[in-house]
Amino acid sequence: MNTQRKKVIFILPTLLAGGAERVVSFIAQNINAEKFEVCLLIVGFESDSAYAVNGVRKIFLEQKRVLYAIPKLIKVLKKERPDLAFSSIAHMNVAMGLASLFLPKIKFIGRQASVGKITASVENDTQGWFGRNLTNYGLRKLDTIVCQSEDMLNDLLENHRLDKAKTVIIHNPITQFPENCKKIGSPGKTKTFITVGRLTEIKGYLRILDALGKLTFDFRYIIIGDGPQKDIIMNKIKTLDLVEKVEYISFTNEVHKYLLNADFFLQGSYAEGFPNAVLESCSVGTTVIAFACPGGTREIITHGENGYLAKDEKEFLKYLDAAVQFDPIKVRESVYKKFNQNKIISEYEELFMKLTTGT
Incomplete structure (x- = not known):
């Protein structure tokens, strides 16, 4: 093994069918193997996996909830000693921000998956005082937060009072680019x-x-x-x-x-x-x-x-x-x-190298 490679652990609550799960597993499978050693750490159950993640070592904690899995997550990260831990989905990012207090040598990146304030408003999912402050504290402990859009970045800055210097916008890649392209439909057809x-x-x-x-x-x-x-x-x-x-x-x-x-x-x-x-x-x-x-x-x-x-x-x-x-x-x-995959994967690789080597 090339000892110069940087070790990156990607962390997800589950591998159930979902946008975050697909994008993160796609990144894990496609970043440069000569530069990065990759592992996928899943809080949930292997039996629930909707995505086949090939060529990547996987660890399943077989836990139902992220909150209860935090001690196990810390234990695994201490054992694996990655250079960088990359999580996705808001509650997972908060948990990793809290875990970072016990793992000072690891760089932590959180990838946000929604415009939080509007989503909470529409779905009537409001947090109390303790929940809001715990979320803010956890997110601020991350070294970097990846946002997928300008609106998501602005939502984070406005509602969580984050340091803009610790944020970056990286769009999602096209995970499959099929050879076929549709044809314009025939006039009059349904x-x-x-x-x-x-x-x-x-x-x-x-x-x-x-x-x-x-x-x-x-x-x-x-x-x-x-x-x-x-x-x-x-x-x-x-x-x-x-x-x-x-x-x-x-x-x-x-x-x-x-x-x-x-x-x-x-x-x-x-x-x-x-x-x-x-x-x-x-x-x-x-x-x-x-x-x-x-x-x-x-x-x-x-x-x-x-x-x-x-x-x-x-x-x-x-x-x-x-x-x-x-x-x-x-x-x-x-x-x-x-949004082609080469462009987006390169942006992630540059971010990972910047955080782990300063270049």
């Missing part, structure tokens, strides 16, 4: 819309369905995902008499196939971190119709170039009703030049 994402209030499925219920032309709408709002969404579909038009898929490993065959990707979110599904949709050339919400959507979608950004539900309906696709090749190129 339009196919699709949304991929967790079934939660913040994702805005209900306002998408309200808009679809007002369309006067025939269409098909595919929903891929699972989550706590599933029953509410299914009941909404029945109430709007859309059962015959909606196809529901809880999970599939063939998301790209569905995106490739859809005419438009719909995003109803009230806030986003950096929407991987929107990025993937553009990567196959599928036009996006989205609300101009806080987060990374506005850094992926250029209105009138690769999609539409609606300021309200009336405008969203207008774009649905017009349903004009952009040139798939141009849609694809618009995201490749900004």
Whole structure:
């Protein structure tokens, strides 16, 4: 083994299906093996893994909750002695900030996954005084926080009073860039819309369905995902008499196939971190119709170039009703030049080297 390599441990609560899990496991598999020795440390259970992470050593703590796993996390990190520990998702980052008090020789990076204040407001997930202060304290103990968008960075600075010098913006990479690109649909054929994402209030499925219920032309709408709002969404579909038009898929490993065959990707979110599904949709050339919400959507979608950004539900309906696709090749190129994996992985490698060597 090359002793000059820097040892990096990537830390996640689980390997369940989710954007953070996929992006972090992708980074772990693709950073330069000649420069970095990599290990993936998972708080949860190996049996729950939705992603196959090949070529990377994995440690599963087999614990249900991050809070109760902190002593085990510290024990493993003391044994492994990495140069750098990289965590993702807010509560995991707070836990690692607290753990850093016992591990002064390790550099800690936290990757934020959402615009916290807006997400908490929409989903009515407010913290008390103790929770807010514990979160602030834990985040401030990290050496660096990676944000996925300008809005996420501003949210952190405003609501957690972080040192801006300890933050950096690195977008998510396109984790799969398929060879095939969609073709513009035939005039007059039934339009196919699709949304991929967790079934939660913040994702805005209900306002998408309200808009679809007002369309006067025939269409098909595919929903891929699972989550706590599933029953509410299914009941909404029945109430709007859309059962015959909606196809529901809880999970599939063939998301790209569905995106490739859809005419438009719909995003109803009230806030986003950096929407991987929107990025993937553009990567196959599928036009996006989205609300101009806080987060990374506005850094992926250029209105009138690769999609539409609606300021309200009336405008969203207008774009649905017009349903004009952009040139798939141009849609694809618009995201490749900004978010291809070589560019994003290089940005992570530069950050890791800067923290571990000062260069």
